[in-house]
Each structure stands twice: as structure tokens, then as C-alpha cells.
Amino acid sequence: MISNYTRTLPEVFKSQITGKPVHPILSIENLQCRYGEQVVIESVSLALQAGEIACLLGPSGCGKTTLLHAIAGFQPVVTGNIQLSGEVISSPKVKVPAEQRKIGVVFQDYALFPHLTVEQNIAFGIQSMPKGQRQSRTQSLLQLVRLKGFGQQYPHQLSGGQQQRVALARALAPHPKLLLLDEPFSNLDTELRRSLAAEVRHILREEKIPAIIVTHDRHEAFIAGDKLGVLSQGQLQQWDSPQDTYQKPKNLAVARIVSEGSIISGTVLGKDLISTPLGEVNMPTAAYESGDRLELFVRSEDIAAGEHPGAVMAQVVEKNFLGNQVSYRFQLAAGETVEAALNANVQAAPGDKLPLRLSSALVFDQAR
Numbered sequence: 001m002i003s004n005y006t007r008t009l010p011e012v013f014k015s016q017i018t019g020k021p022v023h024p025i026l027s028i029e030n031l032q033c034r035y036g037e038q039v040v041i042e043s044v045s046l047a048l049q050a051g052e053i054a055c056l057l058g059p060s061g062c063g064k065t066t067l068l069h070a071i072a073g074f075q076p077v078v079t080g081n082i083q084l085s086g087e088v089i090s091s092p093k094v095k096v097p098a099e100q101r102k103i104g105v106v107f108q109d110y111a112l113f114p115h116l117t118v119e120q121n122i123a124f125g126i127q128s129m130p131k132g133q134r135q136s137r138t139q140s141l142l143q144l145v146r147l148k149g150f151g152q153q154y155p156h157q158l159s160g161g162q163q164q165r166v167a168l169a170r171a172l173a174p175h176p177k178l179l180l181l182d183e184p185f186s187n188l189d190t191e192l193r194r195s196l197a198a199e200v201r202h203i204l205r206e207e208k209i210p211a212i213i214v215t216h217d218r219h220e221a222f223i224a225g226d227k228l229g230v231l232s233q234g235q236l237q238q239w240d241s242p243q244d245t246y247q248k249p250k251n252l253a254v255a256r257i258v259s260e261g262s263i264i265s266g267t268v269l270g271k272d273l274i275s276t277p278l279g280e281v282n283m284p285t286a287a288y289e290s291g292d293r294l295e296l297f298v299r300s301e302d303i304a305a306g307e308h309p310g311a312v313m314a315q316v317v318e319k320n321f322l323g324n325q326v327s328y329r330f331q332l333a334a335g336e337t338v339e340a341a342l343n344a345n346v347q348a349a350p351g352d353k354l355p356l357r358l359s360s361a362l363v364f365d366q367a368r
């Protein structure tokens with residue numbers, strides 16, 4: 001049973017200058033969204049502070065887009081509420097129309113206007129600005145997204161990454177209070193995705209616009225986010241910094257979403273000592289008694305190869321070269337298999353046996 005990650009409700013700070021309360025830019029309290037009888041978002045609460053960038057990560061179908069649509073105003077709310085700068089914009093009784101929310105949205109497919117130039121696309125949402133101001137905003141955004149000189153081109157003359165930067169500039173042009181990006185890089189190849197994730201982070205920082213980015217790619221989320229929200233089965237399992245989420249996942253579902261690894265069994269041998277099919281490992285066991293059976297999550301990088309007292313022999317069943325590392329799948333004597341990411345100088349082929357040892361593992365109560 002995956003325990004729901006419950007957090008204290010959004011904090012409201014007091015300004016040190018005015019003494020007035022400073023609300024999170026976005027706060028969501030006990031949100032539920034449904035399609036007919038199907039509950040897709042169940043009791044989600046979170047707070048995003050001014051200037052923060054959050055990434056929402058989770059498996060396909062877990063409700064990421066639905067949550068984004070609820071914030072944007074495209075999806076009704078069954079219970080709970082959504083507040084922007086302290087004002088309720090969505091609840092069962094309140095629904096501020098999407099176009100009045102001052103929330104920008106960037107979609108996966110860029111959705112640029114094909115018959116408009118890059119400059120015209122960027123200026124589309126700021127027609128009400130005086131001409132001089134509009135032109136200067138457009139030019140500064142062109143520079144910010146590194147497309148100076150491309151202003152007169154049409155979208156089909158640009159690469160995918162360039163088109164997505166135009167879409168970002170267009171969404172930023174009216175100075176939204178919050179920007180929502182729904183899998184903005186998923187049409188791009190892996191390397192470009194990650195460099196664009198870093199670039200988008202830089203651009204949002206420059207513009208001081210808080211954002212929520214939905215992604216499937218944990219590396220993209222680690223690069224772009226100050227906060228990482230892990231959504232699974234319609235519930236926000238964790239809402240923390242990427243580093244804390246990686247190092248201290250709240251449950252097995254989060255561990256599996258944010259890292260590569262394997263599940264193995266363990267038995268508590270005594271104080272802070274657990275026996276596993278990969279040998280004995282020192283871990284806090286205060287919550288358990290000797291003899292307790294546990295499920296452990298072993299991250300691929302927590303397994304090392306080489307002669308060592310206590311190492312156990314394991315047989316290579318699969319090997320994939322990744323450059324500086326090689327990903328191996330090993331069969332252990334007890335029949336379990338584990339994934340390990342080993343240094344490329346370890347030479348082994350399927351069928352070979354290697355001594356392995358475990359440096360650490362994650363233990364979860366009622367792990368499944």
C-alpha cells in the first residue's frame with residue numbers, strides 16, 4: 001500500500017518590509033478532479049513560492065496533465081481549491097475563466113501560428129501594449145531565447161528546439177503570473193531536451209516567472225526544477241527539492257520514479273545490520289526487530305563490483321554499454337535479479353560471474 005504523502009498546508013509568510021502576509025504564488029488545497037466517475041486527482045495539496053520552478057514527474061496516465069489543466073482553468077474541480085497569489089481561482093463554487101487567470105501555457109506541440117513570423121508569434125498576446133513597448137518586449141524576448149536574427153522567419157523554417165523557444169517567448173510576453181509547460185521538450189531528442197531544460201530554467205530565472213513543468217524524464221526534472229513533485233495514482237507522493245527526493249524518497253513508488261534500481265528482500269540480523277542476497281549491509285533498523293523481513297530498493301549505482309570481504313558472486317545475464325558506464329543485469333544465487341551501473345573498465349560478458357557488494361539500500365515500510 002503506497003502511503004499518501006501528506007504535507008502541511010501552504011505557509012503564508014509575512015513580508016519583512018510591510019509586515020503584510022505574503023502568499024505563495026500558487027497554492028492548492030485538497031484538490032480532487034474527476035472524469036465522470038473516474039477520480040484522476042485525489043486530494044492533492046502543494047504550494048509554489050514566487051520565482052520557484054517545479055517539475056511534475058510521474059508515469060503515463062497518473063494525472064499530470066489533468067492537474068496542469070485544473071490550474072490553467074481547463075478542468076473543473078470537484079473538491080478543494082486552487083489559489084493564485086492568495087485568491088481562489090478554482091473551487092467547486094468558483095471558476096475564474098482561463099483567459100482571466102494571467103497564467104501562460106506552453107504545450108508539447110508548440111502550437112505556433114504557421115502563417116505568422118517569429119516576431120508576430122511572440123507579439124500575439126501583447127497586441128494591447130503600445131507599439132514601441134510591444135516591439136521592445138518582442139526584441140528583448142528574441143534575445144533572451146537566443147533567436148535574434150530569426151524574427152522574420154516562419155515556424156516551418158525553424159528546428160524543433162527553436163520552435164519551442166518561440167513558444168516559450170510567446171507565453172512569457174504578457175508577463176504571466178505563472179507559466180505552465182506540458183511536456184515541452186518531449187518532441188526533441190534526449191541531448192537537446194536536457195540542454196533546453198537548462199536553458200528554460202535560465203530564461204525563467206531571468207524573467208522571474210514561476211513555473212510548473214510536466215515531464216516524463218527524471219533528468220530533465222532534476223535539471224530544471226527547484227521543486228520536484230512526484231505524482232502517482234493521482235496522488236502527490238512527494239513535493240521536495242530534486243536532491244531530497246532522490247536521496248530520501250518517501251516510498252517505493254517515488255524511489256522507482258526518480259531512480260534506476262531493483263527490489264530485493266532483506267532480513268534484519270540485529271542492530272543496524274540487514275542480510276540481503278547481495279551480502280550484509282549496515283542500515284538503521286530502529287523501526288524493526290531481529291528477524292523482520294523487509295523489501296529493499298537498491299539503486300543501480302549502489303552496487304559495486306570487485307573482490308571484497310563479504311562480496312557475493314553473481315552472474316551477468318545482460319550488458320548494455322552506456323559510454324562512461326555499463327548497465328548490467330545480474331542473477332543472484334537466491335534467484336533474484338538486480339541492475340547495476342558499473343564503471344566501463346569492468347570487463348564482463350553475459351555468463352561471466354563477478355563478485356558484487358552493496359554500499360547502501362533504501363528500506364520502506366509496507367513497501368508495495
Ligand SMILES: Nc1ncnc2c1ncn2[C@@H]1O[C@H](COP(=O)(O)OP(=O)(O)OP(=O)(O)O)[C@@H](O)[C@H]1O
Nearest residue numbers: 035038040058059060061062063064065066067216
Ligand atoms: N478528457 C478525458 N476524458 C476522460 N478521461 C480522461 C480524459 N483525459 C484524461 N483522461 C484519463 O485521466 C487519466 C490521467 O490522464 P492525464 O492525461 O492527466 O495523465 P498524464 O499523467 O498527463 O499522462 P501522460 O504522461 O501519458 O500524458 C488517464 O487515465 C486518462 O485516460
